Amino acid sequence: MRNKITIIGAGNVGATCAHWLAERELGDIVLVDIPQTEGMPQGKALDLTQAGPIVGYDTHITGTTGYEETAGSDVAVITAGVARKPGMSREDLVTVNQNIITDVIHKFVPGSPDAILIIVTNPLDTMTYLAYKLAGFPKQRVIGQAGILDSARMRAFIAMELNVAVENTHAFVLGGHGDEMVPLPRYSTVAGIPITELLSPERIAAIVERTRKGGGEIVQLLKTGSAYYAPGAAAAQMVEAILKDKKLIVPCSAYLEGEYGLRDMCFGVPVKLGRTGIEQIIEIALTEEEREALQRSARLIRETMGALK
Numbered sequence: 216m217r218n219k220i221t222i223i224g225a226g227n228v229g230a231t232c233a234h235w236l237a238e239r240e241l242g243d244i245v246l247v248d249i250p251q252t253e254g255m256p257q258g259k260a261l262d263l264t265q266a267g268p269i270v271g272y273d274t275h276i277t278g279t280t281g282y283e284e285t286a287g288s289d290v291a292v293i294t295a296g297v298a299r300k301p302g303m304s305r306e307d308l309v310t311v312n313q314n315i316i317t318d319v320i321h322k323f324v325p326g327s328p329d330a331i332l333i334i335v336t337n338p339l340d341t342m343t344y345l346a347y348k349l350a351g352f353p354k355q356r357v358i359g360q361a362g363i364l365d366s367a368r369m370r371a372f373i374a375m376e377l378n379v380a381v382e383n384t385h386a387f388v389l390g391g392h393g394d395e396m397v398p399l400p401r402y403s404t405v406a407g408i409p410i411t412e413l414l415s416p417e418r419i420a421a422i423v424e425r426t427r428k429g430g431g432e433i434v435q436l437l438k439t440g441s442a443y444y445a446p447g448a449a450a451a452q453m454v455e456a457i458l459k460d461k462k463l464i465v466p467c468s469a470y471l472e473g474e475y476g477l478r479d480m481c482f483g484v485p486v487k488l489g490r491t492g493i494e495q496i497i498e499i500a501l502t503e504e505e506r507e508a509l510q511r512s513a514r515l516i517r518e519t520m521g522a523l524k
């Protein structure tokens with residue numbers, strides 16, 4: 216039987232994620248949006264279907280403004296929500312997106328009680344926590360997407376700086392998805408060599424800073440929304456790791472119960488992704504400075520969580 220992947224929110228990130236997923240033939244895709252957008256998800260689904268004969272994929276893609284078609288989903292990617300506008304912080308989004316996530320979870324979960332949820336909506340860690348609490352799923356099955364994107368941005372900047380293939384790079388960005396995220400240069404490498412041996416502290420600091428502000432840089436450039444190609448690709452990689460049971464180690468927002476000294480919050484940590492969702496949370500050794508940065512980031516996430524009603 217074919218896998219069923221539901222994408223809720225057929226906007227920029229949702230539709231782009233559908234595009235990346237369709238090409239990988241990981242399962243059939245249901246693209247959902249609100250009734251006010253009637254025709255839009257259907258139109259995008261049809262358009263993506265018609266790219267199939269050209270690109271060479273056989274994915275069935277359905278667009279809808281209801282939830283009937285989503286029943287029995289294996290995975291859901293939730294991108295429903297408002298994106299940041301210039302000058303708007305992710306935290307400003309809490310109230311608006313809290314209502315949207317609540318609506319989505321209540322409508323989606325009854326038809327797909329065994330699904331794995333991948334949350335993309337910002338503010339990411341807070342919305343992942345909210346989805347976890349509302350869905351009533353085991354913690355392994357509610358996962359936030361942030362760290363793959365933030366690490367990919369750092370990898371891209373490292374590759375640009377050293378003029379090497381992005382494939383040669385590896386980077387680890389942990390913590391909350393916000394300006395206090397924690398890029399870890401000691402664990403970031405080029406062909407296995409830590410960047411701390413390849414770049415001056417000043418250049419590393421510049422890469423860390425650009426990574427932290429990576430989302431904002433794109434918001435400033437686009438002026439009418441936030442990034443979607445890389446965010447869509449990041450969520451698609453999570454779907455692939457799950458459906459192919461890859462045991463892929465990547466940073467994701469996970470519900471913590473004491474790991475890294477944190478509990479009752481969702482936060483970016485290295486996890487192993489497989490067919491049951493988060494199969495392990497990996498605790499890596501941190502220096503005092505790195506640990507402090509992580510705690511600082513956690514405090515900010517808690518502040519944002521405080522805005523939940």
Ligand SMILES: NC(=O)c1ccc[n+]([C@@H]2O[C@H](COP(=O)([O-])OP(=O)(O)OC[C@H]3O[C@@H](n4cnc5c(N)ncnc54)[C@H](O)[C@@H]3O)[C@@H](O)[C@H]2O)c1
Pocket residue numbers: 223224225226227228229247248249252294295296297298299312315316318319334335336337338339360361364392440441442443446
């Ligand atoms: N975690 C990350 O790394 C990351 C990266 C980029 C964007 N984001 C976030 O993802 C979200 C989506 O961004 P975007 O650029 O795709 O925005 P967008 O405006 O292009 O799309 C959002 C879509 O959600 C739909 N929607 C709103 N309420 C809904 C509901 N109740 N049910 C179903 N659909 C609903 C809207 O109609 C719209 O089509 C934003 O919150 C953004 O901040 C997160």
